[in-house]
Amino acid sequence: MEISAAGRLEVRITAADVGKRVSVRSLIEHGPSGEKFSDTLGVLTSWDNGVLRITRKSGESVRVAESALVAGKVVPAAPARRRGPAASYGELARVAARGWRPVESERLGEWELRAAAGFTRRANSVLPLGDPGLPLDDALTAVRRWYAARGLPAYVQTATGAEGTQELLCAELERRGWVREVTAELWTGGLAPVADLGDGTSGVLLSRDADEAWLARYRRKGVSEVALRVLGGGSPGALAPGEPSVWFATVPGEPGAEAPAAIGRCVVDGRWAGFAAVEVDPARRREGLATAVMAALAARALEEGASAAWLQVETDNEGGRALYDRLGFAPHHAYHHYRAPEEPVSEGSAPDSSAPVGDGAS
Secondary structure (H helix, E strand, O other): OOEOOOOOEOEOOOHHHOOOEEEEEEEOOOOHHHOOEEEEEEEEEEEEOOEEEEEOOOOOEEEEEHHHEEEEEEOOOOOOOOOOOOOOHHHHHHHHHHOOOOOEEEEEOOEEEEEOOOOOOOOOOEEEOOOOOOOHHHHHHHHHHHHHOOOOOOEEEEEEOOOOOOHHHHHHHHHOOOEEEEEEEEEEEEOHHHHOOOOOOOOOEEEOOOOHHHHHHOOOOOOOHHHHHHHHOOOOOOOOOOOOEEEEEEEOOOOOOOOOOEEEEEEEEOOEEEEEEEEEOHHHOOOOHHHHHHHHHHHHHHHOOOOEEEEEEEOOOHHHHHHHHHOOOEEEEEEEEEEOOOOOOOOOOOOOOOOOOOOOOO
């Protein structure tokens, strides 16, 4: 909190500080255990009609009455992470997008509209890295038309909690009635420590393709051809220069088992290796199979020149979060999927189909 030379708390923020990271203390009328104050740290996303709105790292939006302010100040960006590789939000967002590619994408300014017949929100949402080239309301209308033309709900993927993330866009979407449906986190860590956990005797098999056995363990049932294209990363067979390299890991089950004991997926893209779909037979948990899968994939990624790792984990996945923490990963930022309000989309054309089309986020 900001304290004056006389020892008094002071409010040293104004509406001109919208968009900056702030720390505020405010009075509360009925706090637990007689508490009188509440402290909030996050990005000031609006200050209208006597009410401040602050978005925390988690994406939670907190409303604070101006009349309740006791102290407040602008604070520096979040301090550098104490462990794991350094990376900007933009770099990680682009790498993550390349690691989970849609089957169709189109540019709207610097936004990327992505579709994959509804297979996962990540492959069926807008990645808004920059300026859409239109006023926000016009851009969101164009987004809704584009997804409506494909029979899909419109989603925008945003992020909070790191330098360069999109707290202001989150607030604008919520103001327009868009609903946050899912929140997860992207974690990063060193790759070599994960590879070092492998003992060479775990029986992990690596392949370029997700075969029937692998798919039998994958938790998303009824995987379609579209899903297989997303999982495969668009790089079957010989890899083109600069294309991400996709690997699938399998630990065979007992003889006669319908599915493997464990599976995993890894995408190697430059210095980054991204892990996903690490799943273990519930009857074989606590045998170290998830660690063995990740270690085998990490070792292969090291051979291909990667040095850093990332993965995505939902906030309620306590088991996964505990495992990844033990492996040396830590949260970098939170990301969210906002769904368009249930309102009819006005007649009109989708964005110009002559715009450049590509599979990756630029």
